[in-house]
Amino acid sequence: MIGQGSIVRAENLRKIYRRGAEDVVAVDNVSFEVAPGEFLAIVGPSGAGKSTLLQLIGVMDNPTSGKMSIAGSEVSGLSDAARTRLRRETIGFVFQHFGLLPTLTVAENIGLPLLLSRERSRDRVEFLLERVGLAHRRNHRPAELSGGEMQRVAIARALVNQPRFLLADEPTGNLDSVNSAAILRLFQELRQDGLTIIAVTHNEEFARSADRRLTLRDGKVVS
């Protein structure tokens, strides 16, 4: 039985894609939950269904069957507008390729989600610039940053709306070992601050630092 106080709760999730005349089961009967403040690593070989599961947790797609609730709200069957609002208010996204807008400065990238909010807090951006150690880079463009710095900007942007949890897709996938270690430290600090983190990763050290790991194979949870 799945607990009621979970940030993320999935029950018998299935996602089937149609590829030509064939049905592909990307996620097959997956159930799990993530408690507040927990750090969950989703691991598994390529093609195991990690990205599809990430899309479902990130409310980017609807499951074919099963139930998914985010912060206590059932999300299956929500309209696009409602899913967008949920993403904006509840989830902070960190992407493997950083996902920064090249025309904006570091500060502007961090403040991007605030464009949609009535409260445009410059203080919040300044606080996060300090938090990720990039205050001195606030007016630089992404092309002028290292990979590690870009990922720190992306993490700051993910935190700007004070989300209920961080959802990271291979956050160290494009980084060297030094920068990977720095990002891992930052995640651990965030975890210690009580933030819930769900990360898909191939990085064994990253996965080891998580509270728990969910291993997928052929769309199924194997451990």
Added chain:
Amino acid sequence: MLALAWKNLIRRPLRTLLTVTGLAVALALLVSIISFGEGYQRGLRRELDAMGMQMMLVPLGCPYDAAARVLKGRSLDSSLPESALDAARSDPDVALAAPIFAATMPRPAEGRTDLWVGVDETAQRMRPWWKLTAGSSFFQGEDSVLLGSEAAATELRKPGDRFYSPETGRSFRVCGVLERSGTSDDSQFFVPLATAQAMFKQPGRLTGIAIRLKDPARLKDASDRLQQVKGAQVVTVTEMIGVFLNLVGAARALIMAIAVITITISALSVFNTIMAGALERGREIGILRAIGFSRTDIFRLVAVESLALSLLGGALGTILAVIAGGMVESLARSYLPLASEVNLPPLTLSAVMQCLLLVLIVGLTAGCYPAYHASRQSPAQALRGD
């Protein structure tokens, strides 16, 4: 949102610049055409109204071409007998009949053609805008010449000076110089009617007679009677204005068609620029969707880019129209049969407003599909690799 849209546009500066320039050129053309058309109609009515005439008696042939040439002092292959003037003056409804004999004098050495116009004392009454400069008077003998302001400036003559015409071997005394009126009179040489007829070896002939009626309501009766004068035909001012405006309308329609095609091409160019931008930024748009931009936000962002691009083209086009308006005006004048010489404003507010409205429509129309396409982008796009 506007700042974000602007930064997206300047990401590809050359592409944006080319699109804006294309739109600006099309807009400038359109603004100039509309402005000129409006100004031309106003100027034409003002000039003909100022003459206070209701009709012209011209030689048989194309009556409108003849009237245009007579009004502008161009020579005609055919002419009227001077007896037509007697017939006009003896008509009970005619208040004033002003004879005109106009002929061109090529001056190959100077690279120009002068316009000589023979008139009598009625010319002053028919042209209320004539003002003589200080020391000037009307004709004081057969060798008098009254110079338009530009003609006087070209010949460097002032009242009292002698003036020799080598082409005709005649010597004139400048009896006066007209103040600048902004009409074709400015460039003409006015001499007594008999002198002009003798200079061009057409004694007793006229190129036209401008007629003012005692009562404009009697136009039809007077016209019917004067139509009977041998070798002459009547053209009323109302007919002339109507025909000229139709001719102008036809010319405008042609140029307008070119402008519309240009605008359409520009709209496609805006579409192409915005669509290419939206396609190139597929993953970025996916990221925006993932971090909470709704479909409406994305639609608005791309539509704002399209509008900004179009308004930029509109603004630049308006500036271009101010600069190039004179050129369009000269070009249009050279093809029009009766171009008002009154200075026309190259730009009118209504033309600018019409064109800016068109620009807004172009921007919105061209940006609609790319904006819709971008707004359908899935947030899952953000998770895809390169």
